[in-house]
Each structure stands twice: as C-alpha cells, then as structure tokens.
Amino acid sequence: MRSCILILFFITTLCNVVTAQTCNQKGQLPNIPFKICSNIISQTLQNSCTGTIIPDTCKTLSPRTDANATWYSFTSSADDSLGFVIEPFDLGDDFNWVLFDMTGRTVAEIYSNKKATIASDWSNMSGITGTSNAGTDLLNCHTEDNPFSAIPQISKGHQYLLLICYNGIVIPNKTGFKLTITKGIKSVVDTAAPYIQKVYENSFNCSASKVTVIMNKKIACNSLSVDASNFSITGFTGNLINANVLCGPANTGDTINIYTDTKLSTGNHQLIIHSDNLNSKIADECGNTVIDGETFSFSVVATSELKIDSIEKIGCKVDSIIIYFNKDINRTSLASDGSDFNFTGPSNIAIRKVVWYGAYIKIDFAKKVTIGGNDTLVIQKGTDGNTLIDDCGTPIPEGYSAILNFPDTIATNFAYKVGYGCLYDTIHFSNDGNNGLDEWYWMFNGKVSGSQYPSFTNIDSGENHLYVYFSNRRCSDSLSTLISLVHKNFDVSFTMQDGACAGDTVPIINTSLGAIDNYVWEFGDGTYSSSPYPGFHIYPTDKYQKTYIVSLTASRGNTCYKSFKNSITVLPNCYIAVPSAFTPNGDGLNDYLYPLNAYKADHLIFRVFNRFGQIVFETRDWTVKWDGTYKSLQQPSGTYVWTLDYTDMDTGKKVSKKGTTVLLR
Template sequence: MRFFFLIILPLMLTVNHAFAQACPQMGQTPQSAFPICGTRELKQASVPLCAGRRINMPSCRDAVPPTEFTDRNPFWYKFTCYQAGSLGFTITPNDLGDDYDWQLFDVTGRNLNEVYTNASIQVAGNWSEIEGLTGANNTGTRLMNCEGRAYPKWSSMPTLQVGHEYLLLVSHFTNTQSGYELAFGGGSAVITDPKPGEFANAEYRCLNNRITVKLNKLFRCNTLAADGSDFVLTGSTAGITSAAGVNCGTGFDMDSVVLTLDRPLPAGNYTLQVKTGSDGNTLLDACDNPIAAGRSIAISVPIPQAVPFDRIEQVGCKPDRIRVLLSDPVLCSSVAADGSDFRISGTGPAVSVIAATTTCAGQLTDTIDLLLNGPVYLEGNFRIDLVRGADGNTLISECSVETSLGQMVPFITKDTVNARFDNRVRLDCVYDTIFLHHNGAHGVNSWNWAFEDGDTRTDQSPVKVYTLFGQKTVMLKVNNGVCEAEHTENILLNNTLIAAFRIGTPVLCPLDMATFTNESIGNITGHRWDFGFGPGTRLVTPQPLRFPIAGREQVYQVRLIVTDDLRCEDTVIHTLKTVPSCRVAVPTAFSPNNDGVNDFLYPLNGYKTADLVFRVFARNGQLVFESRSWSQKWDGRINGSPAAVGTYAWMLEYTDTELGNRVFQKGVATLLR
C-alpha cells in the first residue's frame, strides 16, 4: 500500500491552557484541515507544538479532576461522507508511550469555528489518558470517552450521514514532536469521492486576461503546475503563462483555478483542455485520482459591450447621495473621484455631484455612490446625465469599452414633511371630544394616529371621544410616499370631577363628634352635604357634627354632591353608624340555642379596641375558644360538639384606641340551654 507522507517542520510554541494561542501552521486549524483519502494511510512525521484553543465539552463537564479540553498540538482532517455507514479508524503513535486524543465534528453548513463552542456538532471522541493506539472500532462501547485512565482508548464507531461534511481533530497531549499514522478501516461508510474529475465551467475575464476554471470536486493544490502547463487553450494564439489555485494560500485543496494568458482573447469560441503538466501529472485529488488528460470545456468570448448607465437605487427622503447600480462591473479607475462623470439637472433646487466613491473588488465595481452638495429637502424632477469627466472618459468596462455619451436616468425627490397637527377640545359632563386635523401639506397622503388607549385611526381629521378624562396622548405619523415624520402631543381634558370624602370614624359612640375630610377633585364651584338628619350644608368641609344617639344602633347615609364650572355633578355616599354604648363588656350568661337571643359569648361594644385577644376556658383549664376580633363569637361548641352547661372562665385584653392604654379583664360566664 502506498503511504501519503506529510512532513511538517516543528514549530515550538509555549503551551498555555488558560490563554491558548492560535496554532499558525497549515493543518493546525479547522480552516486549513488536511483533505482525507479514506483508502490510504496518512503519516505525520512530526507534530508541531502549540497551545491550541479551548473546546466546549459539556458531556465531560463532570470529569474528575476537572479538565479543560483543548486542541493541543493539533492536526485537523476534513472529509465528506459519500455512502452512509459506520466510520472506523486507527491512530498509531510513532512512540507508543505518547498520548493522543481525538474528536469528530459534523460541520455541515456550519461556521468551522463552531467546533470550539457548539457541542451539538460533536459526533464522537476519545480523550483517555492511556498511552498508545486509539481510534474507533467495533470493540468500543461508547461514542464519547472523556479524560482519565478510567476511560478506554477505543470508542465505538460513529454513524456518518451521506452528503455531510466532517472534521476530525487529532490532538497530541504529550508535548513531544513524534508523529503518528492515521488509517481508516473497519467501518461501512465511504469517505472517498467516487466522482471522476470534470470541468464545471470556465469563463474568460478581460481584466488581466484571465480564465477562471471551476472544477466539479476538490483537487490538491500541490498537483497544480504553477506555469499553467496542466492546461492548453486551442483556437487562439494566446498562451497560458501561469496558474493559481483559489484558496491554496490557506488550505491544501482547491476547486477553482485562475489561468493567466499572455494576451487578450478576441471574441470567438475556444476550447480549454487538460493535459499532463510540467510536474508530470494533471490535477490529482486526495486519493491521487486525476482529472483525465483530454478533458475539455468550451469557452465562448462575446464581443465586448459597453456597460449601460440606466439604473439608480430608489432615492429616499432628503437624499445627500445617490447610488448608481450597474448591470456589469466597470474599471474603478474609470470613475472620476470628483464625480465629474455625472451631471444633475432638473426643475427642483440646484443639485450637483461633488464626489464619487466606489467599493472595488479586483479593480472592478458595479456600484458608484454620488455625493451631493447637500441634502435635497424639496420636491423636484431631476435627471442624471453621464458625461465625460475630468479624467477624460465616461465609464469603461472590464474589456476596455467606454460607455457612450447621452445616457441618463431620471429621478424625483419629495418634500420633507411635518407631522404637527391641530386639535380642538370640547368638554362635557359625560363625553369629552377631541377634534384633530393635519393640514396634509407637502404631499402627505398617509396618516397614522395612535392614542394612549390603543385606539388607532388613518383619516386626516379624526374625532376622538373620551368618557374617562385626564391627560391623553396623541401620536401621528405622516408619509408622502418617500418622506415621513412623527409628532406626539399630550392633551389635558381637565374636567375630571370626582366627589369624595372621608369620615373620621364610621362608628360614633355617645358624645363622639363626626368629622369629615373633603377629598373631591375637579374645577368645583359648589358643594351640597346631606347628613341623613337635620339641615345639610354647602360648606367645602363641614364643621364637626354630633349625630343623635338612640337606644339602639342607627345607620345614617351621608351624601356629598359637587358641581363644577360646566354645571356637571358627581355624588358620593358613605354610611355612618351610631351606637348607644362603647363600654366593652362580656355577658355573664348566654344560651346558644339559635333563638336569636344571647346565642354567643363575645366582648360587646368593642368599637374602640385594637390588638384584642379574647379566650374562654373550661373548668379544667382547657382553652375552648380564642379570637382576635371582638366580632368573632363563641357559639358554645368545643371541637364542633355542643359544650356542657356550666360556668366558663374568660380572659380579655385589648388596647383602648381612645386613651391608648392596655386593658386586661377576666370573669366567668354561664352557658345555659
């Protein structure tokens, strides 16, 4: 079996796990990975030392001791699966005392740098610390083996998917430069490209007299003869002077080649053919399979045409530059930097081009930005004429054909717009109305109103009705098809009217005076108080008032009616209760027989108490009832069953809210049935 030898000169680098540096040598990064031929062994004579980069390995986060996984002293390999199946391979160190690790990634459609961050693309791996051979075969029991001597050196064979692209990392944990052999076998997947080499397409470019060749697969860069002798062009006296593989500066393989000719190709039909070059071969893929000598492709070179000047990017609001869009690229050098290739005229404000900029790729550009002498704020009809600029020419195509004079592109500008609007408010008792209007100046034909309550309108003069008053927010966006503007205003509906008052205490004991605090809001011009007895008052805040005390509880309704400057009214009613006594007392007897008379035991008249605790005890000292509100009453039951007839002790403590002192009482009550 032939061996594919890759001899890598060692490059000594400091190993640093915390601040890993990039490995600079070809093959040591995912982007410059070696292409794989699955039918041959690869031999790395030595492994350059470098620190590598950290790899996110959540499947091994519980490793003991904690381990940081890096592509230390790495080489990377790339391949595509052409037939689905299992992948088997062996890494054999030149020094069997060396420790090699590996990790396989599915990078289909991925940025290759995701191998360091995206754990979801990890397919299989082995980071065991055991020295010697490693890889994937049918003796492996798991796809992923983490760091440590407890993990075996062999992983189970991963299953590859057809059409998917993979990267294999081989990391040399031992800091020596002794190499290894990498051989594939034992699995059913096919990772060798079966396609014969073919031309995909070929195109002649006038600039620098080059032919760009696209191939149907990857070929090794080092099999391309730099003098271009792998190709011959028939039908012309032009000769090929050099060949360069695209991306060969950063990788080992290519699928495109750029051929340089010694003279321009006139219009006509030609044939590009593969032959054995001065290096003794045609192009070879990773398995040394050639693109066969004699393979050919036709190249048609049309008569060179000028690039027309016929299109610009749509002009926006208050433009200060105009972008010219070309159907084919022109020479960057043919565009005058002062913009003198273009002249603007029209019926609007005076506009001129003062500079032209291009973004060039390989001396060519298909976009030209024209800088104007200032923003155009007003409406106008203009045209851009192509003229011969200060450089003595118009635009020149890649094939050196100048665009003819007399070509122009029309464009229009629109006035800038203003979204300020007028508003008129009509206040009422129930409904407030806001009348809105925008003048539609400067060609405005689109209105979008938005209100703070989520309501929207699209007419020029909407009417908005509110039943809840106060500050409102109105936002308007206007548009004339090109320019747009936005404006927001806060509008106060200041006729909110709310009648509100607070009573000093909702329960009046004998000799207590009722006090009232007026909390009404609005542009109030009048107050009418009704206390439920006697005459009312029109004062803003009534004087303290003593209510009649009867021999039983009495409830009064206190009403306040307020009137504002629009003669609108609002009413509020609160209740107030008078009681014949506020002396706290506990009955000496009660009869819980549900006859509606003395059915409960509780502290009476606790209107002016706070932090109250009332407890009832049986004769044996058992606590049978406890409450912390004087309105909670004992119904004569213990654990849901009727208590026995007899005498029960009680204890009461509370804070007198009028005097502020703490009161303690105790006594006995008789339960009767």
C-alpha cells in the first residue's frame, strides 16, 4: 500500500509526496479531524492535497507524507484492542495507515516524534488493509503478501487520530474508502453525552458577569443558541443575554461564555443546561446531546484586587508567554511598548511586543528562551505612567511579581561503541542525561529501547538507521541518522597438500578472514607456532607411512575461539611404483590399480591396456584409481599392460615407465 491511513492516540500515517494543492477543510488536517461517530464510515476524497513529511518508521529512501489525507480522532473509553478494516471503493487503489498515541503530545509532534507511532501498514499491496489477527508485526513494512498489521492495544483516556491517506490521482467525490471498526467498537465510537467539567464567573463591564463553562469535550458551535436559552442559573434574578462557543477551526469548542445583564451575587449557584426555546439541545459533532437538566454547582466570590490568575504552561524554547488575570484588563492601561513588565533571571528576557486579549495578555520575546531556570516577572509602571488597570479602575499593585520556570533545552547527543562477537556484533549507545533528561527512545533498525544505555545485537554491516527522541518532560529533541558499521566477524581456515614425502617442505597457507588477535598452530608432530603465516613445515623422517592432523585455533579477545583442521599423510619415501597385481573384489585390500607415492610426479599420464591393445583406463591424476572396469563393465581376469609418463618435480626430468599387472577375481 503506497498511500496511507493514520490512527492517532492521536493517529497519523505517511504517503509519498504528491503534487497537489494545500487543503485545510475539516478532516484534511490533524488539528481539524473528523470524529469517529459510527463503526462504519464511508468517505470520499474531495481533491488532491499536498502533505507534510512524517518520520518514517520503516527503513525507506523516499519521504512519506500525509498527502491526500483524511483524519479522524477518538478518545478510548476503555483499555481495549483496536481492529479495523479499510476497504477502497476501487480495490485497485492503494492505502496505508499508521497509528499514533498523541496523549500528552501536540499535533506538531506528528511530524517530528517517531515515538508516537503505535502501528502502521506500508505493504506494497492495493485493496483492503487494516489490523487483523493475520498480521504478524505492529509495524508492517513493505511486505508483498500481507496488507495487515497486528492488532494494537489502546488505553482508556488516551487520545488518538485516524488518518487515511491515498497516493494517487484523486477523482473528486469518487475516490474514497469505507472504514469499518471491527474490534473495540464501544471504546472507539463516540456515543457518550457531553457534560460540564467546570464553571466559573468573571466580572464583565464591572456591572455584569461572564460565566465560563468548560465541557468535557468539544461541542458543535452551531448547536448552541446565541440567546443563552440553553441555560439557567439558580439564585440569579437577572437575565442571561447571550452565549457563545470559543470555536476552533473545526467549528467546535469546549469553552462556552454566558453573559448576564447584571452581576451575579456572591455565594453558591447552579448552572443548568436544557433545551432552548426551539426545543434544540447542545450537541457534540457526533450528535450526542447534553442530557436535559445537566447541572453544575459553582461559587461567586467577592474580588476587588486585580491579580495574575495563572500563566500559560511554559514549553520548550518559547518565544512568548500568556499571562491570565482574574479580571479583564482595560486596554488603554497597557503600555504598547511592554514597559509594564520586567523580567529578571538567567534567561535575560527582552520584550518585543505585548498583545491585549481582555483577561489575558500575550508577551512576545525578542528571542527564544534557551536557558533553563527561574525568572521573575515584575509588573511596574509603564511609560504611560501607570500599571495595569481593570475595567472597573482597580490597578494591580506596582511590584506585583510571579515566578516563571523555564525548562532546560536539550540536544540529541549520544555516543556509541561496538562490541565484536563470534557470531554477531553488538552496538552500545549512551546519553549523558544532562539538562534533566529522563526519557529516552531509541529505534535502531526497527528495534526499540527506552533505556539511557541501550544495546542492540546482530547489527548489520553497512548503513544502519537510528532514530532517537530525548525528553525532560518539557523539552524534547529528535534525530534520524545513518550509522555506517563494518561487521568484524571472523572465519578460520587454511590450505595445505594432503600428502608429502619425508623431508619435504610443505607449504601451509592461512586463508582465515576477519579481525583475529591470536593464532595457535599445531602441526601434529609435537611442534607449534603462533605466527599468522607459518609459511612451510618439514615433517620428520619415519620408516612407516604416517598421517598428521594439523589444526589452527584463532581467537579474538578472551571469549571468542574458532578452530580448523586438515590432515597430511607423510611417506617414508616417494619412489613411484605400480603394483604387479590387484584384486577388485571390494574387500578393501588391493582393490585398485594406480601409481603409488606419486606426490612428486608432474604432468602425469597413466594408461592401462587390455590384451587387444585397447585403452581401458586413463588418468592424469595419480589419486584417481582403476577399479577393473571399462565403460562400467567388469573386465576379465588376466594380464594388462600399463604405461606411466611424468616429470620429476625435484629434477625436472621426464620419466617414462611401462609394465604389466595381473587382474585377479
């Protein structure tokens, strides 16, 4: 499958680069995904879309992107297994998918953090794909016989995205697929009613209130009545004049603001959600409605002083922060040059500009903060002569301060060394753990480790793919690179002749390969050598024929040993003779006719003739022996003539001999 489908915890997937337009409609980007509202979803593609490169969990040369993508999101309601099938409308179309767990991660990490990948399919097969018991690996990479990955596990409360990506020419409103959830339906398909998570009150125009409602999930913006008739507040005698949802790019949001015509009294209240004046209900994008009578208790406290309510969570290498106040700030009290604020501390922060947003102010820095530590934010009188003032005229005290903790930035620094073994090598990685690092993710040739000091065995000789992701829970960094390695395994062998004459110089050639530290030669006659290249060996004279076992033991380090053996037969003399008789009856005694001891015969030709002068045997190798047959037929008993021609290796003289032998049966 050359295109892709991605499921995110959030989920995502990769496709080849396609030349097309940039798309920003609902479902085409990971920040505006569709919800999984049914276990069967049919989806057509509207147009071709370019994509952004996503870290490839498979070892490929070409980049993978989320081109021609359809994104879905879901939050798992239970620990479960996720089974699904993606069936193209045209079974000749090719789709791939990847699964990410995006819990605690930003959408930007889809394009930088390979660690989020849970499962994927990159098989080179068109037609149906998905997860199945037939899958063997969670990361199914470029197989030609199985378009399914193994079934992944999903966790309760984790967030996921599903991206379906197509690598081809999109035919609008025709190219598409059917997604069927086959396992984990109740955990994946969103059928739960939205409910209230939090309610709090702020002053509005000094004489009225703004009641903010936080829902447990995003609701459809167009399901809310702007006249606020979906809401009631107990203990309030005034009127709710309007309501709105803070809508995102997908026309959904989880924050509702309700405005009153008079200020709520201090004390306890209840917010109630019900059908509006047209009997319509607030619903999420799957159509699940808030239950009539949904109630949440909240308190209104008397506040007169203006103060900082909270500070936006500070991320890594930030170039801005957002300061939230407990009341709306009067816009005219904010000095445009940012001189109402001053930072002291190790980060050496300079302000570039400030932006007013009512109850919060965004401060942009002149450069990114890269040094970790505690900085103090002090509010002072600006160039306009005053500090910040709320809409009711209450100033924040000069010298009011807050501590901001900036995280240490990190880098993907690591070291490695290779341990060479007998059968395979091992690579050992390490990271120094500086800057508060406490999370490590290593992927080496598809193998994964979360250790600070991981080791991977059976490494390849040549290019090895490494992906690393390091984090101190606030800052992270990743790197994808190739490490070139040479496998230093070794093999032990040598060559030598299998026969010699007493007093001969026998050449021994070491043909061992690889990195070897030590050699031990045993020549079988009580002598030894530790030289890598012993060269020659002379065996002692003996009045009998003798066979010696020659062995070489090679080692690397103190634990890796390999041995190789050969044998050589040494004769008392090398006088060449042909037996006068032989008995080819298979009893193992004198079964063959051949020139004996012809170790020093070069360019040898041995022939045997019958009584008719016909050649019944011929060889140029003296170790090839006549067994008394001709054309697989046994020859009769009788006398045969032989001839032997050769060149004496020692003298260089040509020798010719002839004689007779008797074949006995």
